[in-house]
Amino acid sequence: MDGQRPGGEGDMGDRGDRAAAHFEALGPDDPGTVAGYRLSARLGAGGMGKVYLSHTPGGRPVAIKVIRPEFAEDPEFRRRFAQEIRSAQRVQGLYTAPVIDADTDGPHPWLATAYVPGPSLAAAVAAHGPLPVETVLLLVAGIAEALQVIHGAGIVHRDLKPSNVLLAADGPRVIDFGIAHAADATSLTGSGVFVGTPAFMAPEQAAGRGVGPATDVFALGQVAAYAAVGAPPFGEGPSHGVLYRIVHEQPELSDVPPRLTELVTRCLAKDPADRPSVAEVIALCRTANDATSLRRPEDWLPAAVTAEISARSAAPAPDLTPPPPAHPPTAMAATAGGAAPYAPTVQGTGQAPQGPPPAPQQPPAAQPAYPAVGPYAPSRFGTPPPMHPQMSGQPLPFQPQQSVPGPQGRKRGPAVVAAALVLAVVGGTAVYGLVKDKGGDSGAASSASGGTVGGGAGNGGTRADGSKPATGSDRPDPTPSDYKGVNLTAGYHLTLGEDPLRPQKGEDGGYELSYDTGGYLDAExxxxxxxxLDPGQQGSLATCRAETRFTDNVYVNKLGTGRQVCVTTGTGHLGLVTVRGISPEDSPSTYLTLDVTVWRNGAAGSASR
Structure with missing residues (x-):
């Protein structure tokens, strides 16, 4: 979707009039609340849904993005959307708008990001014309830094374009990273509906080939040219014509300022291997700035754009009256009767809850449980962002307001949980359980365990002599199983509990290790x-148990011969993958040649599995 883009520019009179022009009143088809967030105004709409302004109970503005019903009805979209949101919540950069809350399982999927009081690059250029060269250099360097963080989380944006770049007073903000991936495999896009703007796609994207970080670099070159010239470098018009020019023709760069020519030209190379990395993009910006440091002044934007930022900062005040009582759906799950918004809790608003209390035999409804400190609402979906640590200790997806089991089966009430949360934040330390859930079929993940009983030390339960294996600190390390020269083809997966270890077809479905056709190894x-592991770092059972630099996927372009990846499965197995080769370009199939060592039930804490 087109991020936090407003629906119209309106009259640029005094500040109040300008502010009103950027915030549309809610219409009869717009909801009044979304999962306890009372909506104040409509910010815009795009290919994937509508965007609304809301506020946390502490008054911090947030952008609520509600996905279109057509996508919400597609199970594959929901699965990928959940996966991408989990990845996006790990992205915490200076030039990104963090994802702070989401619901991917409800009748109307949505996500909440920090509100950025600034126009999109598309709106700014349309209203005020091309940007100065110095502004473009700072813009591109900021977007490149955002891409470094996004790619570091294992995400390819796939839809970097001017409407997904917001201009704030202290620099750009990249939004909607990874969301286009969720729509790639849906029936809508399969039938020819584009998510995103064809004018800003890369050649490999337009041709339906695999995408990677270099895809975003190509889009960044197009964004740079657009910001400097006011038009996309491959022109406009019918989508098929634009896509043909992107794949087969050279861009029109005659109007690009000379200081930007090398930067834009290198980013727009047809071959992804010829494009610069995002780190090289930043260096090119520095070179174009006469090799001096890129320093972002307060007035880095033209005065007219800065005035728009001031207008958008005057967002409509939050409505403090509690929403009408409703039958609340369980968070992250649809109710049988459909979608009914629910009110924030007493803890979140200071207001008394309305409506009859739930029946005693029913657990409390899952509602936003906001901490006493901190500006953001806690995410009810997956691991909370590192910038806003919170305590959950619950398997994903968790229910924020349900009681948490304590020692000896006792239960802590909501007040105790809230008190613990406040102490954790004030003390500067938060401990929370990280339970990864890639949104796949949990039944498939469970069946992959092979029915191990007793947490055996490598042989899955009882030894051959009938004795029970040791547990805890006395449990011996499992015997490794080595598999040499495994050819893992793109679109296939491995299940570490299987012996012999053989690739099986399928890349999405809760698999333990798959080679996704998008160009990455995936643990879903x-x-x-x-x-x-770092280059030269020697993998071992001890190394893989100790390492905590967890990710969900690793792109193949980061791998070379000898590079190693530790794999931990939810079924308690641990593996070490060593890359021995990558398929040549002229190969009829895309594959990785791997040596795989498996320690079955060797993951830390697997003795109880």
Whole structure:
């Protein structure tokens, strides 16, 4: 969707009139609340849904993005959307708008990001014309820094374009990273509906080939040219014509300022291998700035754009009256009767709850449980962002207001949980359980365990002599199983509990390790994770147990011969993958040749599995 883009520019009179022009009143088809967030105004709409302004109970503005019903009805979209949101919540950069809350399982999927009081690059250029060269250099360097963080989380944006770049007083903000991936495999896009703007696609994207970080670099070159010239470098018009020019013709760069020519030209190379990395993009910006440091002044934008930022900062005040009582759906799950918004809790608003209390035999409804400190609403979906640590200790997806089991089966009430949360934040330390859930079929992940009983030390339960294996600190390390020269083809997966270890067809479905056709190794099984070891770092059972630089996927362009990846599965197995080769360009198939060592039930804490 087109981020936090407003629906219209309106009259640029006094500040109040300008502010009103950027915030549309809610219409009869717009909801009044979304999962306890009372909506104040409509910010815009795009290919994937509508965007609304709301506020946290502390008054911090947030942008609520509600996904279109057509996508919400597609199970594959929901699965990928959940996966991408989990990845996006790990992105915490100076030039990104953090994802702070989401619901991917409800009748109307949505996500909440920090509100950025500034126009999109598309709106700014349309209203005020091309930007000065110095502004473009700072813009591109900021976007490149955002891409470094996004790619570091294992995400390819796929839809970087001017409407997904917001201009704030202290620099750009990149939004909607990774969301286009969720729509790639839906029936809508399969039938020819584009998500995103064809004018800003890369050649490999337009041709339906695999995408990677270099895809975003190509889009960044197009964004740079657009900001400097006011038009996309491959022109406009019918989508098929634009896509043909992107794949087969050279861009029109005659109007690009000379200081930007090298930067834009290198980013727009047809071959992804010829494009600069995002780090090289920043260096090119520095070179174009006469090799001096890029320093972002307060007035880095033209005065007319700065005036728009001031207008958008005057967002409509939050409505403090509680929403009408409703039957609340369980968070992250649809109710049988459909979608009914629910009111924030007493803890969140200071208001007494309305409506009859739930029946005693029913657990409390899952509602936003806001901490006493901190500007953001806690995410009810997956691991909270590192910038806003919170305590959950619950398997994903968790229910924020339900009682948490304590020692000896006792239960802590909501007040105790809230008190613990405040102490954790004030003390500067937060401890929370990280339970990864890639949104795949949990049944598939469970069946992959092979029915291990007793947490055996490598042989899955009882030894051959009938004795029970040791547990805890006395449990011996499992015997490794080595598999040499495994050819893992793109679109296939491995299940570490299987012996012999053989690739099976399928890349999406809760698998423990798959080679996604998007160009990355993927650990999507429930509780699974990957760690890319540093070059020269020697992998071992001890190394893989100790490493905590977890990610969900590792792109192949980061791998070379000898590079190693630790794989931890939700079923308690641990593996070490060593890259021995990558398929040549003229190969009829795309594959990785791997040596795989598996320690079955060797993951830390697997003795109880």
């Amino acid at each position: 099984g429930q509780g699974g994770s990957l760690v890319l």
